[in-house]
Every structure is written in C-alpha cells, then in structure tokens.
Amino acid sequence: xxxxTVVLGELERDxxxxxxxxxxxxxxxxxxxxxxxxxxxxxxxxxxxxQHRAARLIGEREDSDLVAVRQDFSGPFAGRAxxxxxxxxxxxxxxxxxxxxxxxxxxxxMETEAxxxxxxxxxxxxxxxxxxxxKRSLTMTIPEILRGDSATLFEVKDDTASNGLVLFLYIDFxxxxxxxxxYIAMILDLPSLETIKALxxxxxxxxxxxxx
Amino acid sequence: xxPESPFYGDGRARAFMAAVGAxxxxxxxxxxxxxxxxxxxxxxxxxxxxAAASVLPTSTFFKAIHSADRPxxxxxxxxxxxxxxxxxxxxRVTAPxxxxxxxxxxxxxxxxxxxxxxCFTGLFIDVTERKRTExxxxxAQSAGGVGTFEYIxxxxxxxxxxxxxxxxxxxxxxxxxxxxxxxxxxxxxxxxLPPPGSGxxxxxxxGVFGVVRxxxxxxxxxxxxxxxxxxxxxxxLIGVIYDVTExxxxxxxxxxxxxxxxxxxxxxxxxxxxxxxxxxxxxxxxAVGQLTGGIAHDFxxxxxxxxxxxxxxxxxxxxxxxxxxxxxxxxxxxxxxxAAALTQRLxxxxxxxxxAPKTIDVAHxxxxxxxxxxxxxxxxxxxxxxAEPGIWAVEVDPHxxxxxxxxxxxxxxxxxxxxxxxxxKAENIERREALSGDCPPGSYVAISxxxxxxxxxxxxxxKVFDPFFTTKEVGKGTGxxxxxxxxxxxxxxxxIGIASTEGxxxxxxxxxxxxxxxxxxxxVSDDGAPEAGRADETILVxxxxxxxxxxxxxxxxxxxxxxxxxxxxxxxxxxxGREDLAxxxxxxxxxxxxxxxxxxADRAHILRPGLRVLFASGYPSDVMMRDGRLAPAVDLIAxxxxxxxxxxKVRELLDQRTxxx
Numbered sequence: 001x002x003x004x005t006v007v008l009g010e011l012e013r014d015x016x017x018x019x020x021x022x023x024x025x026x027x028x029x030x031x032x033x034x035x036x037x038x039x040x041x042x043x044x045x046x047x048x049x050x051q052h053r054a055a056r057l058i059g060e061r062e063d064s065d066l067v068a069v070r071q072d073f074s075g076p077f078a079g080r081a082x083x084x085x086x087x088x089x090x091x092x093x094x095x096x097x098x099x100x101x102x103x104x105x106x107x108x109x110m111e112t113e114a115x116x117x118x119x120x121x122x123x124x125x126x127x128x129x130x131x132x133x134x135k136r137s138l139t140m141t142i143p144e145i146l147r148g149d150s151a152t153l154f155e156v157k158d159d160t161a162s163n164g165l166v167l168f169l170y171i172d173f174x175x176x177x178x179x180x181x182x183y184i185a186m187i188l189d190l191p192s193l194e195t196i197k198a199l200x201x202x203x204x205x206x207x208x209x210x211x212x
Numbered sequence: 213x214x215p216e217s218p219f220y221g222d223g224r225a226r227a228f229m230a231a232v233g234a235x236x237x238x239x240x241x242x243x244x245x246x247x248x249x250x251x252x253x254x255x256x257x258x259x260x261x262x263a264a265a266s267v268l269p270t271s272t273f274f275k276a277i278h279s280a281d282r283p284x285x286x287x288x289x290x291x292x293x294x295x296x297x298x299x300x301x302x303x304r305v306t307a308p309x310x311x312x313x314x315x316x317x318x319x320x321x322x323x324x325x326x327x328x329x330x331c332f333t334g335l336f337i338d339v340t341e342r343k344r345t346e347x348x349x350x351x352a353q354s355a356g357g358v359g360t361f362e363y364i365x366x367x368x369x370x371x372x373x374x375x376x377x378x379x380x381x382x383x384x385x386x387x388x389x390x391x392x393x394x395x396x397x398x399x400x401x402x403x404x405l406p407p408p409g410s411g412x413x414x415x416x417x418x419g420v421f422g423v424v425r426x427x428x429x430x431x432x433x434x435x436x437x438x439x440x441x442x443x444x445x446x447x448x449l450i451g452v453i454y455d456v457t458e459x460x461x462x463x464x465x466x467x468x469x470x471x472x473x474x475x476x477x478x479x480x481x482x483x484x485x486x487x488x489x490x491x492x493x494x495x496x497x498x499a500v501g502q503l504t505g506g507i508a509h510d511f512x513x514x515x516x517x518x519x520x521x522x523x524x525x526x527x528x529x530x531x532x533x534x535x536x537x538x539x540x541x542x543x544x545x546x547x548x549x550x551a552a553a554l555t556q557r558l559x560x561x562x563x564x565x566x567x568a569p570k571t572i573d574v575a576h577x578x579x580x581x582x583x584x585x586x587x588x589x590x591x592x593x594x595x596x597x598x599a600e601p602g603i604w605a606v607e608v609d610p611h612x613x614x615x616x617x618x619x620x621x622x623x624x625x626x627x628x629x630x631x632x633x634x635x636x637k638a639e640n641i642e643r644r645e646a647l648s649g650d651c652p653p654g655s656y657v658a659i660s661x662x663x664x665x666x667x668x669x670x671x672x673x674x675k676v677f678d679p680f681f682t683t684k685e686v687g688k689g690t691g692x693x694x695x696x697x698x699x700x701x702x703x704x705x706x707x708i709g710i711a712s713t714e715g716x717x718x719x720x721x722x723x724x725x726x727x728x729x730x731x732x733x734x735x736v737s738d739d740g741a742p743e744a745g746r747a748d749e750t751i752l753v754x755x756x757x758x759x760x761x762x763x764x765x766x767x768x769x770x771x772x773x774x775x776x777x778x779x780x781x782x783x784x785x786x787x788x789g790r791e792d793l794a795x796x797x798x799x800x801x802x803x804x805x806x807x808x809x810x811x812x813a814d815r816a817h818i819l820r821p822g823l824r825v826l827f828a829s830g831y832p833s834d835v836m837m838r839d840g841r842l843a844p845a846v847d848l849i850a851x852x853x854x855x856x857x858x859x860x861k862v863r864e865l866l867d868q869r870t871x872x873x
Contacts, residue, residue: 022296
C-alpha cells in the first residue's frame with residue numbers, strides 16, 4: 001500500500017489533479033503572455049510521498065544536478081512549494097523565456113532572473129488556484145533559487161527534520177518544442193495534508209452533489 | 213456557434229467527424245450555461261434527432277455517463293469551468309440500447325480576450341474496442357505471466373505494465389525509472405534497459421537476466437524479448453519479460469548431468485566391478501568352505517582313528533617299554549594333532565567351525581594363557597598381560613578365543629623381528645555410538661593385542677580384515693591369519709577394530725558384547741584322571757565308519773560303560789525300540805548315509821523322551837547349527853577326539869542329566 005492511497009481517496013486525487021490542472025493552465029496562460037504563445041504544460045500526475053522517497057524518486061530519474069525555485073506558503077495549510085528542473089534544462093528554459101535573444105554571458109546573467117520569474121508564475125498560479133478553489137486564502141513568500149542534488153532540495157540530509165510528506169506533481173513543459181521537463185513538489189506536514197483532504201471533501205461535495 | 217452553424221448541420225462535416233472515429237461532439241457555452249451537440253452525440257445519448265438542432269441544459273452532458281464515472285467527470289468539468297485548459301478523460305456511456313461503451317472525451321477551454329472562460333468544446337471517441345483490446349492484453353499478461361515495457365531512447369523512465377512490476381517484485385506502476393528497473397538485476401548482470409545517458413543502443417532484446425526480486429529478495433531468471441524500432445536518429449524498445457527460472461534451473465541440471473555423465477558412468481562401472489569381484493570372492497569362499505567342510509569330515513574320521521589308536525597304544529605300553537618307541541608314538545600323535553588343528557583352522561576360516569559359547573571371565577582366560585604366550589614369544593619381546601579388575605562376563609567359545617588371541621600374538625611377534633613390547637589387554641568399554649553397522653551401541657569387553665612393530669600401510673589396513681582380500685595372506689604366518697580371527701569374532705556376534713601406524717606398531721581390538729545374565733562357568737582344565745563309567749550306564753554308539761565305531765566303543769568300554777553298537781540310524785532305531793534295553797545315552801555321528809545323526813536323535817526322542825544325545829562330528833554341517841552356533845541343548849564332541857576328551861564329555865553329560873533329574 002502506498003502512502004497516497006492511504007492519505008487521499010480516488011475522487012480526492014481526481015479533484016486535486018483538476019485543481020492543480022487549473023493552476024497549471026493559468027500558469028501556461030501567464031507564461032504565454034510573458035514569452036509569446038509557445039508554452040504549454042501537461043496535465044500533472046499526483047503522488048503523495050515521504051520526503052525521503054520524493055528525493056529518491058527524483059534522484060533516480062535525474063542524473064544531473066537540479067535547480068529549484070522555492071516559495072513558502074502559509075494559511076489554513078502551510079508548507080513549501082518547489083519547482084524543480086534538471087540543471088541542464090534551466091539554461092534552455094531561460095533561453096526560451098527570453099525568446100532566444102540573449103547569448104553567452106548575458107544569458108547566464110539572465111538565467112536566475114528567468115528561472116525566478118518562471119517559478120513565480122507557475123507556483124503562484126498553482127497555489128492561488130488551490131486557495132481559490134478550496135475557498136481559502138494563502139500567503140506566499142518571495143521566490144528563491146536553490147541548487148543541488150535531490151536530497152539537498154528536500155532537506156533529507158538532516159534526518160531529524162525530514163518526516164514531512166510531499167505532494168508530488170509531475171508536469172511536462174513543452175516550450176517551443178524544446179525538451180524541458182520539471183516537477184512541482186509541495187512539502188506539507190501531516191496536519192496540513194489533513195486540512196487539504198478536508199477541503200477537497202468540501203469541494204467534491206459542491207461539485208458532484210448527489211452523484212457522489 | 214449556433215445550431216445553424218455548418219459545423220453541426222453540414223453533411224460533409226458529419227462525414228469528416230465519422231471518418232476520424234468521433235462519436236459525437238459538443239459545444240458548452242459557459243456564459244449562458246447551455247449545451248449544443250451534434251447528431252452523433254444525440255444518437256449516442258439517445259436524445260432524438262431533433263436534440264442536435266436545439267439548445268440543451270448543460271446537465272444533459274452527464275445524463276448518459278455511467279454512474280460510477282460521473283463524479284470523476286463532474287470534478288474534471290468543474291476544473292474546466294474554473295479555468296483548466298485541457299479535458300481528457302475516459303469513461304463509460306450507457307447507450308440507448310442499454311449497452312455500455314467506453315468513450316474518450318477530449319475537450320478544450322476557450323478563453324476570451326480577457327482570459328475569461330468562454331466556451332468548452334470537444335468530441336467523444338468510441339474506445340470500446342481499444343478498451344477490450346487492453347483488457348485482453350492485460351489478461352494475456354497476467355495469465356501468461358508476461359510483462360510488457362516500452363522505452364524511448366534517452367528517457368529516464370519506461371512505460372511498463374502491472375505484470376512487469378509484479379515479475380520484478382516492484383509496486384505496480386505505469387512508468388518506472390530505468391534506474392529502478394535495473395536495480396533489481398543481480399550483481400554482474402548487464403542492464404535490462406539502457407541506463408540514462410549511457411548512449412547504449414541495443415541490437416536485440418533477446419536475453420536472460422538474473423534478478424533479485426525487490427519485494428521478497430528471491431533470485432529469479434527473467435527472459436527479455438522484443439523489438440528495437442528505429443525512429444530517426446533514435447529508437448524505441450518494445451518488449452516483454454517473463455520468468456524462465458524453472459527452464460533455466462532444468463537446463464542447469466541437464467548440463468550438470470551431461471558434464472558429470474562420464475565420471476558417473478566410470479564410477480558406476482567401477483562400483484559394479486567391485487561388487488562383481490566381491491561376489492566372485494564370496495562364491496569362491498563358499499566353494500572353499502564347502503570343500504573344506506567335506507574334507508574335514510573325512511579327514512577328522514581318519515585322524516580319530518589314528519589319534520585313538522596311537523593314544524591307546526601309548527596307554528597300554530607300560531613303563532618298561534622302549535623309550536624310542538614311546539617317542540615315535542608321541543611324534544605320531546603330535547603330527548596327528550597338528551593335522552587336527554589344521555582342519556580346525558580351515559573350518560574357522562570358512563566360518564563353519566562349531567562354536568560352543570560359554571559365559572566366561574576373560575581375565576581368567578588371559579591368566580591361563582600367559583604361560584603359553586611366554587613360550588610362543590621370543591625373549592627379545594616383552595610381554596604384558598593387563599586385565600582391568602571387574603571385567604564383565606562375555607559369552608564366547610573359550611577355546612576358540614584362546615586360539616584367536618594366540619593367533620594375534622603370533623602376528624604381533626612376526627611384526628617385531630627386532631624385538632619390542634607385546635601388550636594383551638582386556639577392559640570394559642561403553643560405546644554410545646555404533647561400532648559398525650551390525651554392532652549396536654552398548655557395553656563391550658575389549659580385548660586388544662598391541663605390538664610396537666613395523667605397522668601397516670593404510671592400503672594394507674583397508675584390506676586386512678576384508679574377508680574377500682585376506683586370501684592374499686594365505687600361506688603366510690600362521691596360515692589363515694586374520695581372516696580366521698575375523699571369522700570367529702563375527703561368528704560370535706562381536707566386532708573387530710584395527711589401528712596401525714607404519715613404523716610404530718599395530719593394535720587389534722576385539723569387542724565382545726557384555727553378557728549380563730548367566731553365571732560364569734569355571735573352566736576346568738582337561739588334566740587329571742579320566743572319569744570312569746559304570747556298568748549300569750549303557751551307551752548306544754552309532755557310527756557308519758567301522759574303524760571309528762570300533763575305536764569309540766573301545767574307549768567307552770575301557771572306561772567301564774556298557775556299550776551297544778549300531779552302524780546306521782535304522783539299526784539304532786531298532787535297538788531303541790526294545791523296551792528291555794536300558795539306554796543312558798545315545799552317542800551318534802552326525803553325517804551318515806540314509807539317516808543323519810540329527811534325524812536319528814529326533815526319532816530317538818519320540819521313542820525315549822529325555823534321552824541324552826551326544827553328537828560326534830568332524831564337520832557338523834548346517835543341520836546342527838543356528839547362526840554359526842550349536843543349537844541350544846545340543847551337545848557335540850568334535851572329531852578327532854582323544855580318550856580323555858571323550859571320557860570327560862560323556863561323564864559331564866551323564867552327570868548333568870542326573871543332577872537335573
């Protein structure tokens with residue numbers, strides 16, 4: 001039995017996927033406005049994992065070092081959202097976001113800014129949509145950039161501080177036919193996840209009504 | 213779009229939609245919360261042809277959706293209405309005829325210039341056939357134990373089936389990281405799928421891999437088959453895996469069988485040859501035994517006559533006779549006695565000697581032998597005789613035991629040409645483990661004969677007691693040597709062990725089972741005056757050999773008994789039938805023509821129950837023996853017997869009878 005089947009029911013997963021899908025759609029729409037209409041994002045797949053497993057999962061999938069945009073959020077449920085790319089993708093993303101107008105040193109200079117902005121758009125869209133759809137409000141911090149391997153990003157090197165759960169979303173970026181992929185991870189403690197579960201229940205009740 | 217729109221009304225559009233496999237399309241207007249559908253949608257939902265031209269409430273969309281799938285779809289639509297762009301869901305639709313179809317609904321949210329949701333359009337594709345195919349594939353996989361995978365060049369993950377995960381002991385998933393898949397491989401195996409960034413391009417998917425299942429750690433063999441599909445500069449791997457552990461194991465067993473076949477055939481042949489040799493030896497020994505027994509019978513009769521008559525001549529000679537004559541007679545007697553000893557050895561060697569076991573004290577036997585041993589062993593050898601105090605009683609033929617010990621002592625002497633120490637020792641031994649297959653754990657009296665001589669090589673030792681190989685020893689030393697010892701010990705239900713170190717010496721140990729019951733019989737020496745008989749004691753002597761009959765009857769008469777003679781069984785029966793004859797004892801030969809001594813004794817007991825019978829034989833044959841021992845209540849005197857020997861035996865028997873009566 002995996003953690004996600006314990007924590008979220010099938011309909012709750014569907015509902016959460018849908019809510020994140022709305023957020024991702026909004027993010028894509030916003031990115032389009034930023035860089036033209038070349039961005040589309042796939043429907044995410046959802047897992048709830050332990051921090052250790054999430055780190056291992058990304059570690060297994062991605063050989064290279066990672067780069068992540070991090071934003072903390074607080075409200076009825078609190079946690080940390082990460083937008084994670086393979087390091088090798090980040091320049092490509094920066095190039096796409098800047099419309100291939102920059103090269104060399106200029107591009108490197110722009111990389112952090114491009115990533116921060118992209119991350120802000122995507123994470124903000126997702127979190128804001130979640131808050132909106134679940135009829136609650138969240139406060140978000142300013143995004144920052146992290147680099148390192150998956151263990152660093154999920155802070156599992158210090159064993160004592162890593163028993164949280166990770167709401168793990170996998171999305172594909174299609175940016176002007178470039179192979180850019182990324183992950184959205186939300187690190188939550190158990191009470192926050194319980195709150196989200198309860199809010200999802202309310203959402204389902206509203207949408208499905210008598211059919212449930 | 214309006215109902216008049218060519219999209220819905222145009223025949224060409226409908227034909228186009230049908231051609232792409234669409235089973236219906238819709239246009240959901242978000243602002244007005246209304247739904248428009250095409251004729252195919254109306255038909256699928258059973259709405260009637262006119263519905264395609266009208267404006268419907270949006271709730272119509274959910275009408276035909278299977279109740280189990282409806283909540284899921286409501287959630288998805290809620291997402292779209294709130295701003296999610298893509299709709300892509302599979303669900304069941306209940307058709308008007310009641311049948312269930314699988315439908316893939318694909319839709320798109322359209323936004324207005326202000327990014328506000330405008331409308332939601334899409335189409336249904338009937339995927340029932342695909343669903344069934346998937347179902348067949350799933351069942352084929354689970355029933356056949358076949359897992360599928362698809363890997364696209366350069367990706368970090370591969371698409372897999374549930375059965376694929378099951379075979380490797382992984383959690384069911386639709387996609388697995390390649391690293392996770394390759395991690396189940398046993399050490400030293402090549403990767404099942406090319407690791408990310410390895411640049412490896414497979415030529416073929418044919419292969420067998422050892423894996424250690426992730427969940428239970430079992431080692432299994434997995435076969436991989438499939439195709440490499442080239443796509444531009446890259447490729448796709450599509451294939452299956454299945455468990456071939458059983459076949460692989462069988463193959464290994466077969467290979468091992470084939471590899472060891474030659475060796476095993478050689479072994480079998482060697483074993484077979486050994487068995488054959490053993491059988492041949494056994495047959496030879498049996499033949500020798502029979503021949504020996506036959507010769508012994510005739511030979512002992514002759515010796516009885518010779519010894520008897522020499523004996524008689526010496527007894528009658530008187531003190532005044534010529535001493536040279538006496539010496540000659542003594543020499544003749546000695547020669548005859550040696551001949552008798554030789555026949556005895558032959559019988560022992562063939563394990564046919566009649567044993568008369570008695571419950572005895574071994575310490576007593578050893579004490580009685582010390583003089584004999586000292587006489588047989590030269591002075592260069594120190595003789596030690598050690599008997600532990602409180603030696604248990606054993607049941608064994610004392611005379612044969614003496615022979616055996618003497619035999620071993622002589623062997624020991626021969627092993628010490630330059631002198632040394634000979635130790636004869638008796639001790640009690642408790643064995644917790646079996647001494648050999650036929651000698652169970654228990655209490656034994658161990659009689660060991662140890663020398664400090666030349667010792668034996670392991671090769672010689674391996675053969676020394678083997679009755680099939682000891683024939684090599686014939687003619688050496690005391691003649692039949694250890695095989696006689698072996699024959700005696702085995703015939704007495706004991707065990708024999710040997711330990712030897714080349715240059716250090718040899719120990720031969722006899723293990724005789726402790727005899728818990730029965731009083732120890734005091735061995736009486738044969739010396740002393742023969743006990744006479746009385747005239748009221750009548751002995752019927754039956755013997756087919758005329759000379760032996762005459763000799764035997766002569767001794768008995770000389771001893772004072774009344775003797776009746778018969779030269780065969782029939783005559784004896786006739787005599788026994790006469791009530792007027794009082795007969796104290798029947799003394800009969802065993803091997804006789806027409807009626808054997810045994811048969812005669814049986815019939816005599818019918819005529820005269822309680823009649824004491826003494827058998828005389830040089831070769832008692834199997835009729836007299838049970839398990840190599842004389843049957844209980846059978847008294848036997850071995851031929852050739854002497855005057856004194858017969859006198860003692862007859863007297864003993866008659867007195868025994870009197871005392872028990």
